[in-house]
Amino acid sequence: MAGRQGAQRPNGATQGKICQFKLVLLGESAVGKSSLVLRFVKGQFHEYQESTIGAAFLTQTVCLDDTTVKFEIWDTAGQERYHSLAPMYYRGAQAAIVVFDITNQDTFARAKGWVKELQRQASPNIVIALAGNKADLAQKRMVEYEEAQAYAEENSLLFIETSAKTAMNVNEIFLAIAKKLPKNEGGGPTQSRQSGVKLNNEQTQQSEGGCCK
Amino acid sequence: MAFHPDKCTVLSVTTKRKPIKHNYTLHNHTLEPVSSSKYLGITLQSNLKWDNHIHDITAKANKTLGFLKRNLKTANQNIKDQAYRALVRPKLEYASSVWDPHTKESASKLEMIQRRGARVFCGTWNVNGQHPPISVAKWLQRDDVPPDVRLIRLVGIMLIVYVKDPIVGSVHFVDADYVPTGIMGIMGNKGGVGVRLSINNTSILFINSHLAAHQDEFERRNQDYRDIAAKMKFRQFVPPLTIDEHDMVFWIGDLNYRISGLEIDVVKSMIEHEKFTDLQSYDQLHQQLGRSPDVFPGYMEGKVLFRPTYKYNPGTDEWDSSEKNRIPAWCDRILFKGPGINLLQYREHSELLISDHKPVSASFEVQVKVVDEEKSKRVYEDIMKKLDRLENDYLPQVKLDKTEFTFTDVRFIEPMEHTLTVSNTGQVPVEFEFIEKLDEKSYCKPWMTLSPFKSVIAPGDKCEVQLEVYVDKSSVAHLNSGMDQIDDILVLHLAGGKDFFISFLNILVNGNFIASSFGCSVEALVQMHGPIREIPVAQLVEIEQPGSLLKRDMTQGGRLYAVPKEVWRLVDHIWQYGQKESSLFQQPGLHKEILAIRDCLDTGVPDRIPGSVHSVAEALLLFLESLPDPVIPCSVYHRCLDCSNNFMLCKQVLSQIPECHKNVFVYVCAFLRELLTHAEENNLEVKFLASIFGEVLLRPSKQPSPPSAMGSEHSSARAMAKEEEMKRAAFIYHFLTNDFYE
Numbered sequence: 001m002a003g004r005q006g007a008q009r010p011n012g013a014t015q016g017k018i019c020q021f022k023l024v025l026l027g028e029s030a031v032g033k034s035s036l037v038l039r040f041v042k043g044q045f046h047e048y049q050e051s052t053i054g055a056a057f058l059t060q061t062v063c064l065d066d067t068t069v070k071f072e073i074w075d076t077a078g079q080e081r082y083h084s085l086a087p088m089y090y091r092g093a094q095a096a097i098v099v100f101d102i103t104n105q106d107t108f109a110r111a112k113g114w115v116k117e118l119q120r121q122a123s124p125n126i127v128i129a130l131a132g133n134k135a136d137l138a139q140k141r142m143v144e145y146e147e148a149q150a151y152a153e154e155n156s157l158l159f160i161e162t163s164a165k166t167a168m169n170v171n172e173i174f175l176a177i178a179k180k181l182p183k184n185e186g187g188g189p190t191q192s193r194q195s196g197v198k199l200n201n202e203q204t205q206q207s208e209g210g211c212c213k
Numbered sequence: 214m215a216f217h218p219d220k221c222t223v224l225s226v227t228t229k230r231k232p233i234k235h236n237y238t239l240h241n242h243t244l245e246p247v248s249s250s251k252y253l254g255i256t257l258q259s260n261l262k263w264d265n266h267i268h269d270i271t272a273k274a275n276k277t278l279g280f281l282k283r284n285l286k287t288a289n290q291n292i293k294d295q296a297y298r299a300l301v302r303p304k305l306e307y308a309s310s311v312w313d314p315h316t317k318e319s320a321s322k323l324e325m326i327q328r329r330g331a332r333v334f335c336g337t338w339n340v341n342g343q344h345p346p347i348s349v350a351k352w353l354q355r356d357d358v359p360p361d362v363r364l365i366r367l368v369g370i371m372l373i374v375y376v377k378d379p380i381v382g383s384v385h386f387v388d389a390d391y392v393p394t395g396i397m398g399i400m401g402n403k404g405g406v407g408v409r410l411s412i413n414n415t416s417i418l419f420i421n422s423h424l425a426a427h428q429d430e431f432e433r434r435n436q437d438y439r440d441i442a443a444k445m446k447f448r449q450f451v452p453p454l455t456i457d458e459h460d461m462v463f464w465i466g467d468l469n470y471r472i473s474g475l476e477i478d479v480v481k482s483m484i485e486h487e488k489f490t491d492l493q494s495y496d497q498l499h500q501q502l503g504r505s506p507d508v509f510p511g512y513m514e515g516k517v518l519f520r521p522t523y524k525y526n527p528g529t530d531e532w533d534s535s536e537k538n539r540i541p542a543w544c545d546r547i548l549f550k551g552p553g554i555n556l557l558q559y560r561e562h563s564e565l566l567i568s569d570h571k572p573v574s575a576s577f578e579v580q581v582k583v584v585d586e587e588k589s590k591r592v593y594e595d596i597m598k599k600l601d602r603l604e605n606d607y608l609p610q611v612k613l614d615k616t617e618f619t620f621t622d623v624r625f626i627e628p629m630e631h632t633l634t635v636s637n638t639g640q641v642p643v644e645f646e647f648i649e650k651l652d653e654k655s656y657c658k659p660w661m662t663l664s665p666f667k668s669v670i671a672p673g674d675k676c677e678v679q680l681e682v683y684v685d686k687s688s689v690a691h692l693n694s695g696m697d698q699i700d701d702i703l704v705l706h707l708a709g710g711k712d713f714f715i716s717f718l719n720i721l722v723n724g725n726f727i728a729s730s731f732g733c734s735v736e737a738l739v740q741m742h743g744p745i746r747e748i749p750v751a752q753l754v755e756i757e758q759p760g761s762l763l764k765r766d767m768t769q770g771g772r773l774y775a776v777p778k779e780v781w782r783l784v785d786h787i788w789q790y791g792q793k794e795s796s797l798f799q800q801p802g803l804h805k806e807i808l809a810i811r812d813c814l815d816t817g818v819p820d821r822i823p824g825s826v827h828s829v830a831e832a833l834l835l836f837l838e839s840l841p842d843p844v845i846p847c848s849v850y851h852r853c854l855d856c857s858n859n860f861m862l863c864k865q866v867l868s869q870i871p872e873c874h875k876n877v878f879v880y881v882c883a884f885l886r887e888l889l890t891h892a893e894e895n896n897l898e899v900k901f902l903a904s905i906f907g908e909v910l911l912r913p914s915k916q917p918s919p920p921s922a923m924g925s926e927h928s929s930a931r932a933m934a935k936e937e938e939m940k941r942a943a944f945i946y947h948f949l950t951n952d953f954y955e
Contacts, residue, residue, distance in 0.1 A: 041601070041605060053613075053616045053718055053719050053720075054704070054705070054719045055717040059601055059605060061600070063593065063594050068593075068597065077719060081702070081721070084650070084651075084702075085650060085702065085704065085717075085719065088717070089717070091651075
């Protein structure tokens, strides 16, 4: 509870402030972007998820220790013919999850393309996470963990393998992004001049308390 | 079973604001109507809320908690925990499935907040500018249970707040402020200082003030209080926190209120006899406290059962023996305000002698609100989750019956239509609109119209959007030349309530266009030997490339038509069948016939152009209008207007345009002059033809239409357009009345 609470009055509940961020999901079609969102937001999974034909919008809140992060999630159409529309969706986004399917090397190549495009065209401070989805199908794996990991490190991306089907690491990836996003402290009391003087502290000098003006 | 009427009451549950009151009787005994009643240990309320019950059980549980605290003070954590679970929790949880707290407040009251006792010690001593040469322990360490928070005042106005080490971690938001009320209202010899802090979730404020002196100045003291109360603000907070916004306030200091209305001897004698209660009724502060609405309103004070603390001969316990011979008074006081403050001790410390005042101290037990962090977080997260769910549920949602539309074999000026059904499947009204894609000016291609392109749909309702493809003279050229295709993505944008609740839906449009000689360039047309339908698409694209004519000239020179065969065929047809027809170019043709004429020109069959001569005349105009670059090219348009009053200059302009364009122009003008020779039969007038063909042969390049202006600007734009029209007609007029080669 303590600490940076923005301009909150001290009497009320002491939850932190709410930061709102726009997050966009990008990646080849059928890698599981919508499934990740559905798992994260509603805790559901559909084996036959309809193909997204535009950009669907949902919100979800993540509570960190001192702040509450509210994601505005834009799930986009992965089909190549809609590629030209993607800038409409990632414009102004503070975070992006680039998704690929670990059982399909092409989707990883496409993911790299998205990362490059984001680095070139999106906001310079965008937090990008790389999600290797369908981790439950590890026996059909075509993209090695180490390969993706190395690529992510080179490009300073967060990297997590996820499974929308089993829910593995789904909350975690959003949480990791929430933690990495900058939450600017706007005004308010910074932890108040650490309250007073410790009397039994040996180094403490004579306490100055002069209020006689 | 018999009921005892005295044990029965009537509780009526209704949403009516003015419920009808019946008297119910049992054994001839009218039952008492009540608004809440206890049944099986649960308090039922007529409004079906549970706040009385929750209030009752929290009070009960608190009582038991207090009992445990008093009696299990020395017991270890484990026993306390067991006692709590056995004795307190059941009170809270009894029949909770019935009254399960459903309002946020009730739940949080029960779940998150537990109260914890804390001890506050306040001490005040006007030391009259003396440094203590003696230990102050007797004043500050009087209680067996050491306090958690301690407060002292000393010289001038000084306030120190000490916090016991174990609770330092629970103390936050420490801030201080001061309000001088001394000389001129700015000097600090009188006034107040305040230190505020929060212990867990309770805000506590300590104020030390030294108010105006002198026996009769109690009104000034009251004013000093009001000044401090109004001006003290803790500016660390936004907006700054005032005194009254604190849960608890301890106001201490040399408040300087005196005893008035009694002779000094009487006062001293009452003190000797310890008639403090009687004496207190003459105390200026006591007389006002709780009675005057603007003197320390809401503040309380413990019973003053000690000797006045002022004024002594310093170093003694004797009353002031100076000339002034002051009446003893309770100058030094400790007031408090707020719930959950329990005064334990209020006393003076006469054994400390150095000052003309004696120290006063009070100790309190206060109830501090403690939020159970884990529960609070859980409640918070639950609420956030519920909000998310609500928010997502109330996002606009639509279903489209189709997301892909194919327009097969689109032809020039032949409309084609498909219907898109947008159904609102969500719970909120949806506002939809087709929006532009990035860097595009319009939400769809020029050959397409969407109606409606925006609308609002109520939940459960639907809206049909007509997607119409219509290639007209302005869009045909790009489709012919392959620069454009029947291919587009429409972006349907949904908004509902707030603007950020948006989603996009993509709708694919595709199809093919059947090229037409209408909308081909003069340059391409003169290179086409067969009808356009017989020419491969790739070749069409090639001959539409700028400069294709020059290339062709060099390689296959001599194989060009002088004028496009389509123009020749149309003109020739009118010449043969319509030169004596009246109302030529005036009577509209039939759309169906014009389509047939289009197909005849594009396919080469039948040999004779079908349809009436008026349809052919209209087709000729349309053909000329559809040329991507008009017969008189856009590049010389303005020069033509400038020289429209001089035939020689007009002829000079013509000599500078491409040969094929010039040929068409000369050919059309010659034909029109021919028609005019039959003016007696066909009633054509040269001015009419000049005006009609001025529009068709001369066109400015497509500019973005000037912004629609209002008032005078609008009318001046209209006047300019009119003038241009006259000049165009004047330009053509020269060539209809003179032979080009004269």
